[in-house]
Amino acid sequence: xxxxxxxxxxxxxxxxxxxxxxxxxxxxxxxxxxxxxxxxxxxxxxxxxxxxxxxxxxxxxxxxxxxxxxxxxxxxxxxxxxxxxxxxxxxxxxxxxxxxxxxxxxxxxxxxxxxxxxxxxxxxxxxxxxxxxxxxxxxxxxxxxxxxxxxxxxxxxxxxxxxxxxxxxxxxxxxxxxxxxxxxxxxxxxxxxxxxxxxxxx
Amino acid sequence: xxxxxxxxxxxxxxxxxxxxxxxxxxxxxxxxxxxxxxxxxxxxxxxxxxxxxxxxxxxxxxxxxxxxxxxxxxxxxxxxxxxxxxxxxxxxxxxxxxxxxxxxxxxxxxxxxxxxxxxxxxxxxxxxxxxxxxxxxxxxxxxxxxxxxxxxxxxxxxxxxxxxxxxxxxxxxxxxxxxxxxxxxxxxxxxxxxxxxxxxxxxxxxxxxxxxxxxxxxxxxxxxxxxxxxxxxxxxxxxx
Numbered sequence: 001x002x003x004x005x006x007x008x009x010x011x012x013x014x015x016x017x018x019x020x021x022x023x024x025x026x027x028x029x030x031x032x033x034x035x036x037x038x039x040x041x042x043x044x045x046x047x048x049x050x051x052x053x054x055x056x057x058x059x060x061x062x063x064x065x066x067x068x069x070x071x072x073x074x075x076x077x078x079x080x081x082x083x084x085x086x087x088x089x090x091x092x093x094x095x096x097x098x099x100x101x102x103x104x105x106x107x108x109x110x111x112x113x114x115x116x117x118x119x120x121x122x123x124x125x126x127x128x129x130x131x132x133x134x135x136x137x138x139x140x141x142x143x144x145x146x147x148x149x150x151x152x153x154x155x156x157x158x159x160x161x162x163x164x165x166x167x168x169x170x171x172x173x174x175x176x177x178x179x180x181x182x183x184x185x186x187x188x189x190x191x192x193x194x195x196x197x198x199x200x201x202x
Numbered sequence: 203x204x205x206x207x208x209x210x211x212x213x214x215x216x217x218x219x220x221x222x223x224x225x226x227x228x229x230x231x232x233x234x235x236x237x238x239x240x241x242x243x244x245x246x247x248x249x250x251x252x253x254x255x256x257x258x259x260x261x262x263x264x265x266x267x268x269x270x271x272x273x274x275x276x277x278x279x280x281x282x283x284x285x286x287x288x289x290x291x292x293x294x295x296x297x298x299x300x301x302x303x304x305x306x307x308x309x310x311x312x313x314x315x316x317x318x319x320x321x322x323x324x325x326x327x328x329x330x331x332x333x334x335x336x337x338x339x340x341x342x343x344x345x346x347x348x349x350x351x352x353x354x355x356x357x358x359x360x361x362x363x364x365x366x367x368x369x370x371x372x373x374x375x376x377x378x379x380x381x382x383x384x385x386x387x388x389x390x391x392x393x394x395x396x397x398x399x400x401x402x403x404x405x406x407x408x409x410x411x412x413x414x415x416x417x418x419x420x421x422x423x424x425x426x427x428x429x430x431x432x433x434x435x436x437x438x439x440x441x442x
Binding site: 002003004005006007008009010011012013014015016017018019020022024025031032051052053055057059063065066067073074075076077078089090091112114115116117119121124126128130131132133134135136137138139141154155158159191192193196197198199200201202 | 229366
């Protein structure tokens, strides 16, 4: 069978329309304002994004994708899709602010036995970064501190150096902006330089 | 429900843009120095949001005349239409496409472009959102964008007219942000962003095809066709 070749990526550039962001795009706990809440423990995930020299990178477009509280995806490729939380979409988007700050309100994702690899996936959040200067998106995966499953997770385990793996484990510092009264998890995304975030082949 | 999951091979570097571009200064400070890590593909990478339209509301497929009680946008009216397919040629149905581009003067509606000496067009919205149909097709009406200079380097260059397109596809690994170019524009040959894709055939696929005038239903609208392929294909069944 003829295989088509994926269209080449191109940078988002600096002009991603601001009105593509609407209030609630970074709140995964409701699909739409006033809709029923997703099941699970609500959490606040925030961070800062930096370019070389630890310069805050504003106007980055950050998207996340994750399983629901039960470790399910409402997608035909998940054998357990029928059990997935109907009130959870799993996707959110946010632009970083002047100081590189970004945040999401979401639910604690569940781990799951992966039917593709046969491995156990620890709770995690997939994150992608696009923006000017990035001809292709950068993708990485965030993990939760103290999760016993982290050590056996095949994606975290793809990074050999424990010091680099640690950069993908969320911290528990409080947000400098807002508490929401939720457990807060923090991450620095360093595109280049000291403390550079490990990214994965997309 | 599929019995065989989607699989995703790494992109072929020859058909994708270079990450570091010599005269595109922003790439120097934002591209990781460490090599990227290979990860196994698991469920989380082959799934993605299926009801995005609930958050990203489509319906803005007319960028040229967005306000019915006001004049249309300045510039050459164009339609852009095409199909979104995966690597097996399967239509990608019901996926959200976001698009944005400069106005006919080469100016964006964006705070980052506030110092552009060219005027805004109050009747041009500059962005829209459409959803593909059951055959993976999309279409929108807009005006042809103008060229504009890339200013942030001593070696400046003109960015040719282009339309930014963001496509979600069926899963996290299918996500694509790309740019569509116009056929026959001499600036295409000097655009460092388009030219950063090594394979000429891959570059050619980023350039739309002009639909012959005789095939266009409306005389004053120029038609462009642009097909998009997002990553993802079915596993070959064992033994075949």
